[in-house]
Amino acid sequence: MLTVRGAELVWTGTREIERGEVHVGTDGLVVATPEPAAENLDATGCIVTPGLVNAHHHLMQSLFRTLPGTRGVPMREWLPTMAAAYTAAGVDAELCHRAARVGLTESVLCGVTTVADHHLTWPAGLPDAGVGIATAVADAADAVGARLVFVRGSARDDPQEAAASAEAIAVALRGRCQVAVGPAGVHSDAPETFALLGEVAARHGLRRRTQANEQVDVEVAAQRYGRRPLELLDEWGWLADDVTLAHLCAITDEERARLAATGVSATHAPGCDLPMGWGIAPVAALTDDGVGVGLGTSGGGSNDAGHLLADARLAMQVAPLAGRALTAREVLGFATAGGAAGLGRPDLGHLDPGAAGDLVCWDVSGPADEGVHDRLAGLLWANPGRRPRHVVVGGRVVVRDYVAREQERSL
Numbered sequence: 165m166l167t168v169r170g171a172e173l174v175w176t177g178t179r180e181i182e183r184g185e186v187h188v189g190t191d192g193l194v195v196a197t198p199e200p201a202a203e204n205l206d207a208t209g210c211i212v213t214p215g216l217v218n219a220h221h222h223l224m225q226s227l228f229r230t231l232p233g234t235r236g237v238p239m240r241e242w243l244p245t246m247a248a249a250y251t252a253a254g255v256d257a258e259l260c261h262r263a264a265r266v267g268l269t270e271s272v273l274c275g276v277t278t279v280a281d282h283h284l285t286w287p288a289g290l291p292d293a294g295v296g297i298a299t300a301v302a303d304a305a306d307a308v309g310a311r312l313v314f315v316r317g318s319a320r321d322d323p324q325e326a327a328a329s330a331e332a333i334a335v336a337l338r339g340r341c342q343v344a345v346g347p348a349g350v351h352s353d354a355p356e357t358f359a360l361l362g363e364v365a366a367r368h369g370l371r372r373r374t375q376a377n378e379q380v381d382v383e384v385a386a387q388r389y390g391r392r393p394l395e396l397l398d399e400w401g402w403l404a405d406d407v408t409l410a411h412l413c414a415i416t417d418e419e420r421a422r423l424a425a426t427g428v429s430a431t432h433a434p435g436c437d438l439p440m441g442w443g444i445a446p447v448a449a450l451t452d453d454g455v456g457v458g459l460g461t462s463g464g465g466s467n468d469a470g471h472l473l474a475d476a477r478l479a480m481q482v483a484p485l486a487g488r489a490l491t492a493r494e495v496l497g498f499a500t501a502g503g504a505a506g507l508g509r510p511d512l513g514h515l516d517p518g519a520a521g522d523l524v525c526w527d528v529s530g531p532a533d534e535g536v537h538d539r540l541a542g543l544l545w546a547n548p549g550r551r552p553r554h555v556v557v558g559g560r561v562v563v564r565d566y567v568a569r570e571q572e573r574s575l
């Protein structure tokens with residue numbers, strides 16, 4: 165179906181192949197040999213990598229970037245300012261579709277092929293609206309050609325309502341995209357919400373995701389329960405190998421050991437955590453302890469962008485301040501297979517035969533890449549803000565010569 169030819173280097177996720185080719189079969193999976201009549205995709209001057217996995221996004225926030233009163237403020241001020249903007253705009257399926265189209269188009273233009281959208285804002289008292297919003301986001305993913313994981317989140321929702329809505333979404337989106345569940349954190353949701361969403365996950369075989377140790381999370385856990393967020397999550401059965409925790413700033417050594425013992429995985433989101441002043445999650449130490457680490461941008465309300473490769477560069481640059489330096493290969497691993505593992509998706513984040521045909525061609529022939537001695541490391545160290553030439557999802561070209569399929573449609 166598709167053969168990527170002419171690349172300088174193919175990085176499969178584990179191997180670096182000089183002048184390699186990648187073949188994608190008619191079923192959209194990577195195959196070892198080219199199929200007859202396959203389309204050729206010219207990757208001259210490019211490094212080919214697996215598609216990036218943005219393991220933590222809030223796509224709806226793509227319409228709420230750089231809002232007055234949200235920069236340089238503590239999270240306890242940020243949250244109500246964002247909430248007031250959502251209320252003023254009116255969160256419905258149409259707004260969520262528009263936001264997801266923006267966020268997902270931006271994502272593919274940055275080399276991201278899979279986005280986990282942790283959706284937290286739902287119209288109160290309208291349980292059926294949940295399916296409408298989830299379907300609207302899935303429609304946006306289809307239009308853009310991106311791979312979506314829809315996370316039915318909750319932020320102070322009625323626990324029963326959240327669970328009923330998650331159940332309905334799991335059924336409605338079955339066969340379309342992966343669904344997961346995820347309370348926003350112990351600061352926003354009661355143990356009952358964690359328990360009920362956990363039951364929905366168990367019934368439908370869904371992954372569980374939440375956030376921990378954002379600033380307000382630690383404050384509220386101390387005030388309300390006299391505990392630390394990770395102690396509560398452990399008690400509530402949410403430190404387990406089907407759970408991924410985003411953020412994890414300012415965790416103690418003892419908490420790190422607890423995470424490693426439970427098999428939980430982590431999502432690092434430095435492009436949110438740093439500007440919000442939450443600190444730098446000790447991801448190198450987590451990796452050394454055996455905790456799986458993925459990478460996410462978090463939402464436009466805190467990050468203002470969804471450029472995962474730029475955030476991978478940031479993760480690498482700040483790592484020495486949080487314990488030890490990370491290599492470019494380690495961070496590229498977070499941005500691909502690491503995020504995929506947290507989603508329970510061994511088919512994503514690498515290019516070995518049988519993997520999903522999700523790949524990116526990064527042109528490294530320009531002046532910003534001249535003089536780079538380690539080309540794969542140079543993907544992150546050099547050329548900040550780099551954008552991919554081509555992006556392929558499941559064997560379909562969704563970005564060709566820097567233009568997204570979605571943009572072409574509206575030209």
Ligand SMILES: [Zn+2]
Pocket residue numbers: 220375410462463
């Ligand atoms: Zn987040």
